[in-house]
Each structure stands twice: as C-alpha cells, then as structure tokens.
Amino acid sequence: MTQQEASPRIILTVDDDIAVRSTLVAWIEDAGYKAVEAGSGIEGLVALSATKPDLVLLDLRMPVMDGLAFLEEKRRIGDDTPVIVISGRADIQDAIHAFRLGAWDYIIKPIESFDLLAHAVSAVLERRELTIQVRRAEARYSNLVHNIPLMIFSLDDHLNVQFVNSACMGMLGFTPEEARTREGWFLERIHPEDRERVRGSLNQRLQDGAFAFSKTCRMLRKSGRVVHGIIKSIPTPPCGATCERPQVEGVVLDITDRLMLEKYLVQKEKVKTLGAISAEVAHEIRNPLVSIAGYARRLVKKQPESAEAQVILDEAQRLERILDRIRDYLSPVKLHREPCDLGAIAGKCLDLLSPELEANGVAPRFLQDIASATVEEDAELLTQVVINLIRSTLANLPPKGGMWLRTFESERFLHLEVCGGQATPVPDVDKVFLPFDEGGDTIGLPFCHRLLRTMGGSLTFEQKDNVACFVMSVQRAHRGHPERSNPTG
Template sequence: MSARRPVLLTIDDEPLIRETIAAYMENRGFAVYEAPDGRRGLETFLEKRPDVVLVDLRMPEMDGLEVLSRLRDIAPDTPSIVVSGTGVLRDAIEAVKAGAWDYVTKPIQDMAALALAVDKALERAGLRRAVRLAEQRYANLVENIPLLIFGWGRGLGLEFVNQGCRTLLGYSREEALGQPDWLLDRIHPDQRDWVRGQLQACLDDCARSFSRQCRLLHKNGQIVHGVLKSIPTSACAGHEPRPRVEGLIMDIGDRLLLEKVLVHKEKIHTLGAISAEVAHEIRNPLMAIGGFAKRLTRKMPDLPEAAIILEEANRLEQFLNRIRDYLNPVRQHPVPVVMAEVVRNCLALLGPELTGAGVTPRLDLEGAAIVVEEDPDILAQVVINLIRFTLDALPPRGGMWLVARSGEGFVHLEVGGDQAQPVADAQRVFLPFDAGGDTIGLPVCFRLMRSLGGAMRFEQQGGQGRFFMSVPMAESRQAGAPPPA
C-alpha cells in the first residue's frame, strides 16, 4: 500500500458488529466507513471508493449477494470479503460466484483472522493491479514501438501484427489481419520463397532463428528496405516444434539513404579536388594558347585555324570557370523555417506551370512539419529546380509526388514522378561538366545542399525518377550533429 491510509467499508445491519470492526481496523491504521444496508453501502462505495469492502449476506432492502454482484460490475478489482453468520457452505459458494474474494464467519472469534483476510485481499488486489499495469505497458509498447511486430502461425498465416504495419507499409492492422498471406505478399518476390522457408524452419525447430535484410512492398508500390528478424522463444526445450513464430521488421531506409549519400558525396568531394587541381594545371597553358591564337588572328585574319583555336580556348575557359563556381562556397542567411512551408510556397510559385501541364502533385508533408535552421531562399531554389526537372521528365498524364519524412536528425524530402524516358546516366545528373542539357541546374542544387550541411541523390527505377534531399533539423544543427554525408 502507499503512504496514504487504506480505506475500508463495512456493510452490516448489526450496529455492534460494524462498530467492533471499525474500532479494530482503525487501530490498525485504516480509515473506516459504515453502512447499515446494501443500498446505502453502494452509495457510500461510489462516494468514498474504499480499497476493501466487508459485506454481510443477510441485510434488509438489498442483500449481500446483490451487493457483491453490483460491486463486481462497478469495480471488479476492489476486493470484497463476506462477513456473515450463516455458516452454510452453499452461501459461501454463492458469495464467491457473486464476486467475493474471501469469507469470514460470524461471530468473529479472533479479529486477527479478519485482519489477515483483509491484508491478503489487499495484497492480491495490488498484485492484480501491477499485472494489469504491466500488461497495459507491454501492449502499449508493442503497439507503438517503431517496428513491425508479427506472429506467424503453423497454418502459415498471419495471426498477429501491431500498428507498425501502417507506419512501415501503409496498411491498417485490420487490413493486414484480413489477409492470411499478407506478410509474405509484402516481401519482394525475389526473396519471398527464402522468407517462407525460414519461417517454416523456425516453426519446425524452436531453437532456430534468422535475420536478413530484405525489400518489402509498400501499399503505394514503393520499395521499403528493412531487416526481417525472428524472435527466439524463451520456452524452447531442444529442437521441438512451436505453435507460431514471432518476429519483427525494422525499417533501415534512413540508414541505407545515409550510406548511399555518404558514398556519393565522397565521390563528388574527390572529384572536386581532382577537378580543382586539373583546372589549375590547365589554366596556365590555356592562357598561353589563347594569347598565341589572338596574335595569329591579328596577323592573319583570314586564317580559319586561328579562329578555331581561339574559339575552343574560350570554350575551355568557360568550362574551367564552371568548375571554379561549383567549388566556391555559398553565402548563407540561415533562419528558423518550417520545411513544409518552404515546399508549399514553391508549389504556389510553380502553380501556373503545373496547372498548364495538367499536373497536380500528390503531397504528404506531415514529416516536413519540422523546423530547420537554413536559408529559405536556398532551400526554395533547390526545391523549385527538383520540381521543374521532374515536371519536364513527365510523360502525358504522368504523376508527380512530394513526400517528406523525418529521422536521424534530418528532414528527408522525396520529389518524384513518372518518366517519359530514363536519364541516360543517372550518376552524371549532379556533375557540372556538361556544357548543355537539362541538368545544368542540378549541379547547382547539389552544391547548395552541400553548403547547407545536407545531401542529395537521384534514383530511377521502373519508369520513375526520384530525388531525395536531406536537411538537418534545427535542434540537430544546434546540437552539432554531423551531416548525413
């Protein structure tokens, strides 16, 4: 019991019995309330909410059995003890059926026996509350943990799944449980047979477990990367079958994203260093070549070769200037801004272009309702460029989407859409070295994101192209968290 005084209610039509019990239990530290009949006893119970109730079976207006039945409906976890002088076994059985926790006969020869019954009832009630609280905490943990937890039965069907199925794969719990093969159907076809075999092996051998990275199919058709892991059973005794396999699926999309961005950015960093060195080595002889070409042009204006040399030298000079501009730092004016607001402002600016193309992007920006501390103009430039590039690549009646999520201290924005035709070389879209084409703005976007401490990548698969940009949250930047790449 807690530090407060435990509260006892005694319901008995004999005043002497009530007063005797009250005096004894008050001496033991209880706060005691009395009621002379069942009706007033229930009224007192609802008003005072005692920790334990003592009930006589034979009372006017409402007998003890009805009181017990009402108490069981009102407060099943509150212990009730019958204190009756009938002494008939049948009455005791009926009392237990009605909800009594114990039975003490009158006259009470030893009040210590009553006190012992009360203490045991309170202890039992405390254990029941602790068990129920633990069960509630366990259920709450299982339902709200950011993992998909499942139970797979011997009938090779889904028996249990938590609410993580919606977060990870877009299905409600009811939808998942309504399809026995739902779990296997969500596994990518290339890995489905292997997963089925592992689940069956775990059913046949309780000592067996497995863990594997796999691809899963989201309700919207996208690929979700996760780790599928079985949970070993503590009741395993040797290599015996078990009734079902329990396991979990953990989303590792953020981790893979950061790993890919790290590799990509490292390549760009290395390429930038090499490019700077090459540009430096080329510029000196280029100036000499350009100078000689100008002198030749002045001396022999009709010589076409001299004009060609000068033109190519100028083109190479522009190429070197593009490398220089790409490597130069960007001036920033960071302020706290909500990423979702930046995206919506960009869509509003591009509204006429999108409307003219007959495109209404699908939006899911709940994950972007987070403050980032960045330059809003730079963010807007990047988002606008990604939307325009995606719009230009759309086939007739093609679909576009902007989806945001947060994790690992970053806001991740995906700008994607259908493609009329794939990009010939997806690895080159962020490189600044092509003299023309539609990707001129993308190298600038990549450089801007790098200056913000974020990252960007491009993927294409199945006739769809997707840009992913990651921007650090304001709290992560203030805490000094490193960029994702």
C-alpha cells in the same frame, strides 16, 4: 529526517446489525486498519465511492439492498475492490453466487475466531497488492512494447499477424488493427523482389523454433513508398509437447535513415575528392589554357579563313567554360536559415511553374504523407532546388507523361520526392550531378546537389521501369548535424 509512515489500509464493513458492525469496527481499528462503516448495501456503495477502501467486509442478508445486490452493482460500475463475505447462513448456493459476483473469500457468522478473520484479511490484502503490481507491470510492458521505436510482431503458422505494436503505424502507415485483420498483410508489405527470400526464412523459422535469421529487405508503406528495414527473428526455447501452434516472433528495424546517411557520407567523400582533384586540375590547366586561347584569337584575327584556328579557339573557350563551372561548383555557399515548410515550398514552386507545366500538358499530383514538414534551412535556396528538380523532370517527360511530388518523413529527415515518366533513360546515372557536361540546364542539378550537401542533407536520383525519381532529404528542424558548424559549405 524520519521516514513518513505509510497510511493505514481502509476497510469498509457493510452490515445492518449494529452490534456486529461495532464489533468488526473495533477489531479493524485494533488490527491497525482504518474503519469505515455502512448499514446497508446502498450506504455501502456511497462509502465505496467516497472512501476508496482497500477491502470490504460484506454481510449478505440486509434490507433495502442485500449483499448480493451490492456485489452486482459493484461489478456493474467496474469497481475491483476485494470483498470478503461474512454471512450468518452457511448456504453453499449463497457462497457460489457471491463468488460468481466477484467475492474473494467467505466467512460464516458468528465469527468464532478473529484469528481466522485476520488471516483472511491479510491474505486478501496481500493478493490485492500482488494483483496491483502485476497490472502495473503489464501496463509498463505494454507501454514499452507499443512505444519502442521498433516494429514488434508475432505471426501464426500461416504467416498472418497475431500481434504487432503501434510502431507499424509510423513505419508502414497501418494501425495494428488493420495489420491483424488483413490476411497476408506482413508478406504483402515486403517488396515483391524481396518477398520470396523473406518468406523462405519465415517458413524455416516455423519449422525450427531455434532458427534465428536477420534479413535486410525493402518494405512498402501504405502509400507505396519504400522503407528499408532489417527483419530479425526471436528464437524460442524448445517446449516439447506443451507447445502451441508454431509461430514467428521478431522485430523490424527501420534503417532508411542509416542507408541515407551512409549514402550521404559516400557523396560527401566523392565531392571532397572531386573538389581537391578539380581545383588542382583547374589550376594546372588555367595558365596554359589562357596562352592557348590568346594565341588562337590572334591566329583567327590574322587568318580569319583558317578553320583550324577557329576550332582551337572554340575548344579553348569550351575548356574555359568547364573550368568556370568547376569554380562555381566549388565556391562557398552562404545560407540564411529560417523555419520553413518543405511542403509549402513545393506547392509554391508548382504554382510558379504552372504556366510552364500547363503549356506542356502536365498536371502534377502533389501527395503529402505528413501534415507538417518544418525544416530550418534557407527557404530561397530550397525553392531554387525544387524548381530545378521539377524542370529537370519535365524536360524528360514523354508525351502525356505523368509527374508527381510527395513529402514524407523518417526519423531524422524530411524528404521531397519529385518523380515522372522518362522519354529516354539517363545513360549514366552517376554523372547526373557532375558539373562537367555542357548544354541546357545541367549546371542546375550539380549545384542543387552541392546546396543540399552544404545544408547537411542529400539529393539522389534513381530510374526504373521508365520512371525517374529525384529525392531531396533535409534534416528536421532543430536537429544537430556536423555540417551545421560550417554554414558556408
């Protein structure tokens, strides 16, 4: 199959002199171009809109609308087609005016050599093609920079934002315009505990353009939520006296999901190890414990006044309950996955618990950073988890303490945060999700932790400044995960 030839370039000639116009049309066609002609500036504008030519050959002196008026109107409507002016007057003022209105070249009539015209046309068309290629490259570059999943930034010598791409909206909740117009925005988004460390690296980069750094830090979204990131600077080559004012260019990588996955893997290995040890211990303890408990029951029956026998029985029964907890904790969980909205589930749980919350004088705030939080999980089990987190938070609230729930998202996960004030801090955070303690509803949190791990998500607990936060994380809908292949956990 032969390759189809490219369509010829279109050249519009606008001249009120029929003889000159006919000569130009003949030359245009002989040169391999396609000719379109117009006898006035008004006709030329119509032809310009209808045919979309690659080049315009324009006479300046015409009735009704002359060439200069044509150029003014062409610029007003935003048309960028190149124009070569062909005028019968060698008036320098006309030439200056034409160039100011956007003309690309100027030739005097009568045309003594069509080689000169051919050279001018070829040069203008080549320049136009280069201009188009540059614009396309700039558009591709701009599209790439603004849509790449990294926050790209440039800071001036006062560490104010000169440029930031659209990723700052998804990462931190600010538009690029908000970031550029707010003085000190970049450092303001760094967590206070990490701010001076990052400021020192940025200032060092301003003093030494070849200095490169990579800093892990916490950043703050507009809502106040913490985002974990890595700030990496981009070194610039030395440029001597030609350098402009120093600046810092770099990128910010959101590693929140990565840290969560690492935490999830650690939790998974801990639970796996705990399961193996617990199963072995339970097996080894169960048989002698049955004998001890049976002996204690008979002893209590024979000697009901014996306090020692009752202590033995009570402790044996307590150990049996702990073993039952371990058994329940390690038992498989069947999941019935279906599309559901995490925010809607949280709202439903607040409605169900409203009498309990109102009785304690608590009016939780519900904040949603995202409009939709669709996941494909077991809605009933997620509801049980959220209810348990709300109740656990409520149980530790001080008088008139505040509670809030928030949904937010990261690249792979949707999250629900349940936070509240603390009457007393938890003495050992690492034991919050272990199934061994007795009393109250403590079995709820370990089981919630197990459920979310089975779903391929995670549950974490943090406390700081008398505020406790549970964060449950669930994969977005239709995202694959190794746990998906094992629905029973």
